[in-house]
Amino acid sequence: MKSSNIGGQAVMEGVMMKNGSRYAVAVRKEDGEIVVKTDSHEGFIKNKKILSLPIIRGVFNFVDSLVLGMKTLTYSAGFFMEEAEEENPKRRAVSKEEQEKRDSLIMGVTVVFSILLAVGLFMVLPYFVSNLFRRFTDSQMLLGLFEGAVRLCLFIGYILLISRMKDIQRVFQYHGAEHKCINCIEHGLDLNVENVMESSKQHKRCGTSFLLIVMLISVVLFLFIRVESPLWRVIVRILLVPVIAGISYEFIRLAGRSENRVVEILSKPGLWMQNLTTKEPDESMIEVAICSVEAVFDWKAYLTENFGKHYEEERREKP
Template identity: 60%
Template sequence: MRYSGIGGQAVMEGVMMKNQEKYAVAVRKPDGEIALEVSEYKGIIKNKKIRNMPILRGVFSFIESLYLGVATLTFSASFFEEEETDQKEKTKKQREKKVLTEEQQKRQDSLMMGGTVAFSIVLAVAIFMILPYYISVFFQKFTDSYMLIAVLEGLIRLAIFIGYVAAISLMPDIKRVYMYHGAEHKCINCIEHGMDLTVENVRKSSRLHKRCGTSFLLIVMIISIFFFMFIHVDSRVLRLVLRLVLIPVIAGVSFEFIRLAGRSDNALINLLSKPGLLLQHITTKEPEDDMIEVGIASVEAVFDWKTYVEEIRQEDSREHDISGSN
């Protein structure tokens, strides 16, 4: 399988696809039409040498994914306002918006996005890092083995994360998001396996992918266990501080693994990728054909899949000729 370099996210009734600095959001509107927005996002760090440094690129990628996720979710949600909203109130808000200049509006939107991303990070750290640590402290009454406590903390963190993912999958709206998540993966798998990007081909492609954000988060949880097993300090306050300080490092290491997994078919890498792929059975669902059409629209807006697929076929043909001559 050849690496395409494109990635995406599912949003409300839609899919976002990103290729380098260009990204597109395709949304199935209530009237059945597909709305498409294509934009550029150069990232929080403009210097390419810095943003491409191992470990650091994972930290930047994680923050940027959160930012884009909020931005694209806001765009998709704008098509699904509550019908009972008073029309006069909407008109009033529109008038107030027009008072702002375009530059002021962009600045206001940027601040709101930044605030939402910051709040999301703080909440995630509190639930998935700090809470498991304090729960694990309880077990110190029964054992003085620091490594055992670290493993228990990691298992608690995994249980909370998997439980959260499974619980929200029961919500109808989230179930549809998971279906669009499946459409996103199937579109990428389709072209990475050298098939034309059609509804029929996408439908028979796998909904699991090694470069998935779900796999990334699971790898973060697993790698954190090994980090904290071998970093021991007596002070409880310092232990907590270290957990917070090491989050970017753990995220960076996890990103490097996901990046390697996406480019490699090594048996060991495939084995280590299995837990993330298994979790994707929860976070992705088989999409409907109209969802696949949305995924295809988002891919075509940012990626020349026809040239890419043709290159794959030419490579396969050359390899076949070489093996045949031997």
């Protein structure tokens, strides 16, 4: 499989695809129409030297992904709030510029809150839970392993819990459509509904795999990095979050490009987790995902360059 530069994300009733700094959001409205928006997203760090540094680039890419994800999710959700806006005269009276400022503020607060909540729930809480067992053992190794087990159980339990929500199940279907489109292209197949439906819904560069790798790497690091002070144990866990995210990013990046047997084996847990976060999409969802891909990625040129395929240019009749 030849890796491409395209990546994506599921949104409400749609798919976002990103290629370099360009991204497209395709959303199917309630009347069945597919709306596609294309734009560019420049990260908050513009220095290319910094963005080329291993591990460090992973931290900035992670934050940028969160920001873009919230931005596109807000955009897609906006289509399903139009009725509420029409019924609310106060909201109609707000200018577009004022509304954009409000949305930006809400998005920023949400991203910060999400990061703090994730760090608290998956990094700090497991430590305090493991402390309850200090009365039974003094082994730092056993306590570290128990902390890691709690962390993994919380993560998997959270995924299982949200996967039962009806709206999230549809998002997971669009998530599957996103993966299927990328796999279709990277396996040298023409991007059409039939080929995409036959493609796998699992992909090694998935965000689910990234998050699971974060959990696993944290277990290893916290086992070997030890401090005596209970307060510093908490502080160290917080300070190491960017390092863990950076290492995880490097692994996911390597996994997406490598066919090494060891890397393939290490990628398996993330692919298994994707069985929870990706569902089989229907053809209408595939159509939306294809629209998103074609808005930012020339898949025919990619197949020509990497698989030797050739496509005749479409002849347009002159008026």
